[in-house]
Amino acid sequence: MIWLTWRQSRGPVAVVAAALAVLAAVLAITVAGLSQLANTTSGTAFLNGLTSLDSTLYTVGAAAVLAVPGLVGVFWGAPLITRELEAGTHRLVWNQGVTRTRWLATKLGCTGLLAMAAAGLTSLLVTWWAGPIDTAVDGTTATVGFYFPQMFPVLFDTRGIVPVGYAAFAFTLGVTIGVFVRNTLPAMAATLGAYLAVQVAVPLWLRPNLMAPVTTTTPITMQNMLNITGNSLNVASPAPGAWIIAQHTVDTAGNQVGMPSWFDGCLGTSNVGACVGRLTSLGYRQVVDYQPASRFWTFQWYELTIYLALALVLGGFCAWWVRRRVS
Amino acid sequence: MTYVLRAHRLGKRYRQRWVLSDCTLDIPAGHIVGLVGPNGAGKTTLLSLVSGMLSPTAGTIEVCGGRPGSGAAQLAKVGFVAQDTPTYARLTVAEHLRLGAKLNPRWDDALARDRIRRLGLDPAQRAEKLSGGQRAQLALTLGIAKRPELLVLDEPVAALDPLARREFLGDLMESVVEHGLSVLLSSHVVSDVERVCDYLVALVASRVRLAGEVDTLLATHHRLTGARRDPSRLPAGQEVITVSHTERQTTLLVRADTPVHDPTWTVSQPGLEDLVLAYLTRPAMSGTDRSALEVAR
Amino acid sequence: MIEFHLDARSGVAPYLQLVHQVRQAMRLGLLRAGDQLPTVKDVVAGLAINPNTVLKAYRELEHDGLVAGRPGVGTFVTRTLADSTVAAHEPLRRELRRWLAKARRAGLADDSIEALFITTFRTTMGEDIA
Numbered sequence: 170m171i172w173l174t175w176r177q178s179r180g181p182v183a184v185v186a187a188a189l190a191v192l193a194a195v196l197a198i199t200v201a202g203l204s205q206l207a208n209t210t211s212g213t214a215f216l217n218g219l220t221s222l223d224s225t226l227y228t229v230g231a232a233a234v235l236a237v238p239g240l241v242g243v244f245w246g247a248p249l250i251t252r253e254l255e256a257g258t259h260r261l262v263w264n265q266g267v268t269r270t271r272w273l274a275t276k277l278g279c280t281g282l283l284a285m286a287a288a289g290l291t292s293l294l295v296t297w298w299a300g301p302i303d304t305a306v307d308g309t310t311a312t313v314g315f316y317f318p319q320m321f322p323v324l325f326d327t328r329g330i331v332p333v334g335y336a337a338f339a340f341t342l343g344v345t346i347g348v349f350v351r352n353t354l355p356a357m358a359a360t361l362g363a364y365l366a367v368q369v370a371v372p373l374w375l376r377p378n379l380m381a382p383v384t385t386t387t388p389i390t391m392q393n394m395l396n397i398t399g400n401s402l403n404v405a406s407p408a409p410g411a412w413i414i415a416q417h418t419v420d421t422a423g424n425q426v427g428m429p430s431w432f433d434g435c436l437g438t439s440n441v442g443a444c445v446g447r448l449t450s451l452g453y454r455q456v457v458d459y460q461p462a463s464r465f466w467t468f469q470w471y472e473l474t475i476y477l478a479l480a481l482v483l484g485g486f487c488a489w490w491v492r493r494r495v496s
Numbered sequence: 497m498t499y500v501l502r503a504h505r506l507g508k509r510y511r512q513r514w515v516l517s518d519c520t521l522d523i524p525a526g527h528i529v530g531l532v533g534p535n536g537a538g539k540t541t542l543l544s545l546v547s548g549m550l551s552p553t554a555g556t557i558e559v560c561g562g563r564p565g566s567g568a569a570q571l572a573k574v575g576f577v578a579q580d581t582p583t584y585a586r587l588t589v590a591e592h593l594r595l596g597a598k599l600n601p602r603w604d605d606a607l608a609r610d611r612i613r614r615l616g617l618d619p620a621q622r623a624e625k626l627s628g629g630q631r632a633q634l635a636l637t638l639g640i641a642k643r644p645e646l647l648v649l650d651e652p653v654a655a656l657d658p659l660a661r662r663e664f665l666g667d668l669m670e671s672v673v674e675h676g677l678s679v680l681l682s683s684h685v686v687s688d689v690e691r692v693c694d695y696l697v698a699l700v701a702s703r704v705r706l707a708g709e710v711d712t713l714l715a716t717h718h719r720l721t722g723a724r725r726d727p728s729r730l731p732a733g734q735e736v737i738t739v740s741h742t743e744r745q746t747t748l749l750v751r752a753d754t755p756v757h758d759p760t761w762t763v764s765q766p767g768l769e770d771l772v773l774a775y776l777t778r779p780a781m782s783g784t785d786r787s788a789l790e791v792a793r
Numbered sequence: 794m795i796e797f798h799l800d801a802r803s804g805v806a807p808y809l810q811l812v813h814q815v816r817q818a819m820r821l822g823l824l825r826a827g828d829q830l831p832t833v834k835d836v837v838a839g840l841a842i843n844p845n846t847v848l849k850a851y852r853e854l855e856h857d858g859l860v861a862g863r864p865g866v867g868t869f870v871t872r873t874l875a876d877s878t879v880a881a882h883e884p885l886r887r888e889l890r891r892w893l894a895k896a897r898r899a900g901l902a903d904d905s906i907e908a909l910f911i912t913t914f915r916t917t918m919g920e921d922i923a
Contacts, residue, residue, distance in 0.1 A: 172598050177584075258583070258584055260576065260582055261578065261582045266603075267568065268567060271568075665841035666837070666840070673844045692841060693843065
């Protein structure tokens with residue numbers, strides 16, 4: 170059964186392995202220059218010293234880690250059962266001497282593990298390569314170029330161990346959707362859609378609440394004021410590498426308020442510093458809810474556990490369905 | 497006596513429609529069983545229930561003494577060659593044999609290789625490049641080499657040309673002699689099964705209309721031709737299957753356990769195809785006589 | 794070794810066709826005592842018929858004392874029928890010639906003579922078997 174699983178999946182696996190090899194080669198070329206720069210400079214100076222190639226590779230690397238689970242779900246997961254159903258070969262292979270449960274368990278287990286390994290390897294490569302950049306970004310509250318702290322929504326997905334969980338989930342999601350949709354191409358499309366939906370929903374609703382955010386009250390200064398959207402003011406991160414969940418302005422009494430009416434007009438006329446100073450003197454402060462950078466690994470483990478649990482549930486459902494059904 | 501298939505009031509419903517209903521069969525081992533009936537009668541459903549691909553909605557089924565699909569031991573007892581003989585297009589013939597070897601505990605590799613060699617199949621050839629007859633032979637090899645007690649084939653020769661058809665059936669018969677396995681094969685063409693089967697089950701509109709050994713069926717059914725008369729006045733023990741009248745003549749197909757000696761009838765022997773057709777066109781019985789028309793040995 | 798063939802449309806049961814073919818071969822001297830009949834496996838592979846048909850035919854021949862089965866080896870002819878040549882039935886032959894002359898004098902054409910003979914033959918043989 171393991172031989173059969175390998176024989177049936179060796180094409181797609183080879184493709185992913187080749188792509189990984191290319192990525193590794195590309196990253197390896199630049200890693201020397203990067204570490205040398207890290208030895209001589211640090212912090213914002215380091216970040217400013219990065220070339221446009223480094224910036225491109227940073228983005229490419231992140232994209233690769235993001236892509237692997239999705240690709241695995243769409244190209245390994247969705248066709249796993251649907252292709253057998255479409256070709257009718259399930260009538261051949263389910264009438265040999267292995268039970269359907271064992272057939273599915275081996276296919277899910279072996280290919281799933283390969284998927285997790287692929288995602289894990291990609292993440293390992295990219296996290297290792299971007300190490301110096303991440304350290305520098307997490308050490309400052311300033312924003313330089315297109316580099317973001319690891320806690321930030323999209324970047325969080327491309328570092329550490331969560332991609333392993335994403336791959337496991339995307340893969341079993343693909344198999345499960347295939348079980349319902351029964352046709353390969355629609356199943357692939359549906360898997361992509363469902364996976365993207367989950368990946369958008371999790372940082373939006375789940376991740377901020379994994380642990381109660383830290384709340385801090387900070388005065389509004391020229392240094393930390395970022396912008397004004399509508400009637401709300403936004404300040405920069407109070408702690409380096411932190412992920413701001415929500416913030417609002419409060420008055421002296423502690424009630425949440427919008428910008429006072431005179432502020433807008435003030436900005437248009439005299440210097441901004443005076444306006445901000447007046448705000449502070451009137452007792453306006455900013456309350457910021459954030460997740461600190463120190464929680465990065467805790468969150469990684471939490472999310473990994475959740476995604477792996479989801480994958481197990483989906484896998485169990487598939488096993489039940491395969492046993493129960495079909496001709 | 498060992499039974500290869502025992503079904504009691506077996507039924508399968510699929511989305512509000514009963515595709516198989518009230519099937520009761522007791523088929524002994526050591527036979528080549530033909531399952532005939534028009535398309536849509538439920539043949540594939542019955543075969544899927546036998547192989548364990550489907551599970552029953554009503555009634556019970558026992559195959560080679562076990563419940564279909566109930567584990568590796570049961571799977572080893574039953575070989576199944578599905579309609580259109582599915583094979584893995586991108587796998588070679590040799591890889592299919594390897595699949596069989598890896599997935600079947602009782603796999604007879606020498607037998608499989610010998611068959612492939614005798615059939616003239618190239619082991620390195622991909623299944624998608626084989627002709628229909630060659631694919632059917634490959635699927636049959638996989639079914640036979642796993643050494644089952646019962647081999648189930650769903651319309652195995654429907655898509656084959658006459659030569660491939662003859663070779664396939666000849667090969668199948670040879671394997672039956674060599675390995676002593678029972679066979680259950682379905683076809684919607686009665687003449688295909690007439691040559692090869694010694695036990696017949698006729699399925700029409702989801703019900704079993706006829707089941708029994710071919711010799712007994714032929715011996716106990718008679719075509720009576722004679723002057724026009726009322727068929728209800730026949731003696732007891734003679735059951736009318738079909739009636740047809742012309743102006744002056746009545747033709748009956750009757751089932752009788754004893755020979756018909758009435759000199760006013762000309763008695764002749766219907767062929768198997770005529771017999772099956774008679775049961776196919778006979779209106780469904782109602783009331784207490786719903787059970788299969790099983791002819792005892 | 795003889796080769797069997799089957800006429801699916803003849804209306805005669807397959808096993809009887811095999812029996813007749815063996816008898817015919819024996820009568821024509823193609824099969825003599827000691828010759829082996831084709832194995833069940835070979836017959837069945839060539840004709841694509843049920844093995845029980847062949848077994849039934851061989852059993853009937855054995856019952857008639859014409860063949861004997863040796864387990865593990867095969868089925869062998871035990872008698873030579875070619876001796877029962879036409880010459881041994883000369884009286885029957887003469888009677889038949891007289892009857893044919895009578896039929897021709899009665900005005901029957903060749904076809905009618907043949908039809909009369911075949912239907913009478915079949916009915917009589919059928920009565921014997923039934």
